[in-house]
Amino acid sequence: MNVLDRLAETIAGRAGADPESSHTARMLAKGPEKCAEKFGEEAIEAIIEAAKGDTDKLTYEAADVLYHLMVMLTARGVAWSDVLAELERREGTSGIAEKASRG
Numbered sequence: 001m002n003v004l005d006r007l008a009e010t011i012a013g014r015a016g017a018d019p020e021s022s023h024t025a026r027m028l029a030k031g032p033e034k035c036a037e038k039f040g041e042e043a044i045e046a047i048i049e050a051a052k053g054d055t056d057k058l059t060y061e062a063a064d065v066l067y068h069l070m071v072m073l074t075a076r077g078v079a080w081s082d083v084l085a086e087l088e089r090r091e092g093t094s095g096i097a098e099k100a101s102r103g
């Protein structure tokens, strides 16, 4: 199992856990809208570092983005494995063909 799969498993296991003992449980208890808002904030922080060109900070913020993406997906009941399956479905197709298939 890679680090993303392990993280997804940890996050899914935090649903219903004590919010006092876990940051993930606290986020999930706030609901999907709050998790989405937090993901947006983290994405903006990554965008700012990408625009500035600070690669160390961008690396750090990218990790935050991935964690908060997974929390948001969990809050809406979307399995990480389903996201990976969607990426696998796209493998071998060109980005242009993928765009055309969306109409």
Ligand SMILES: N=c1c2ncn([C@@H]3O[C@H](COP(=O)(O)OP(=O)(O)OP(=O)(O)O)[C@@H](O)[C@H]3O)c2ncn1[C@@H]1O[C@H](COP(=O)(O)O)[C@@H](O)[C@H]1O
Residues within 6 Å of the ligand: 007, 010, 014, 021, 022, 023, 024, 025, 038, 063, 064, 067
């Ligand atoms: N990868 C992360 C991770 N990345 C960021 N964060 C937390 O996300 C928060 C973001 O920081 P902010 O200052 O923006 O937010 P805040 O001031 O804490 O307050 P909020 O806005 O989030 O309420 C920090 O508290 C970070 O610790 C994370 N918390 C947990 N994980 C992973 O999730 C696992 C489970 O964590 P717990 O659920 O806390 O046990 C950990 O072992 C890690 O692997």
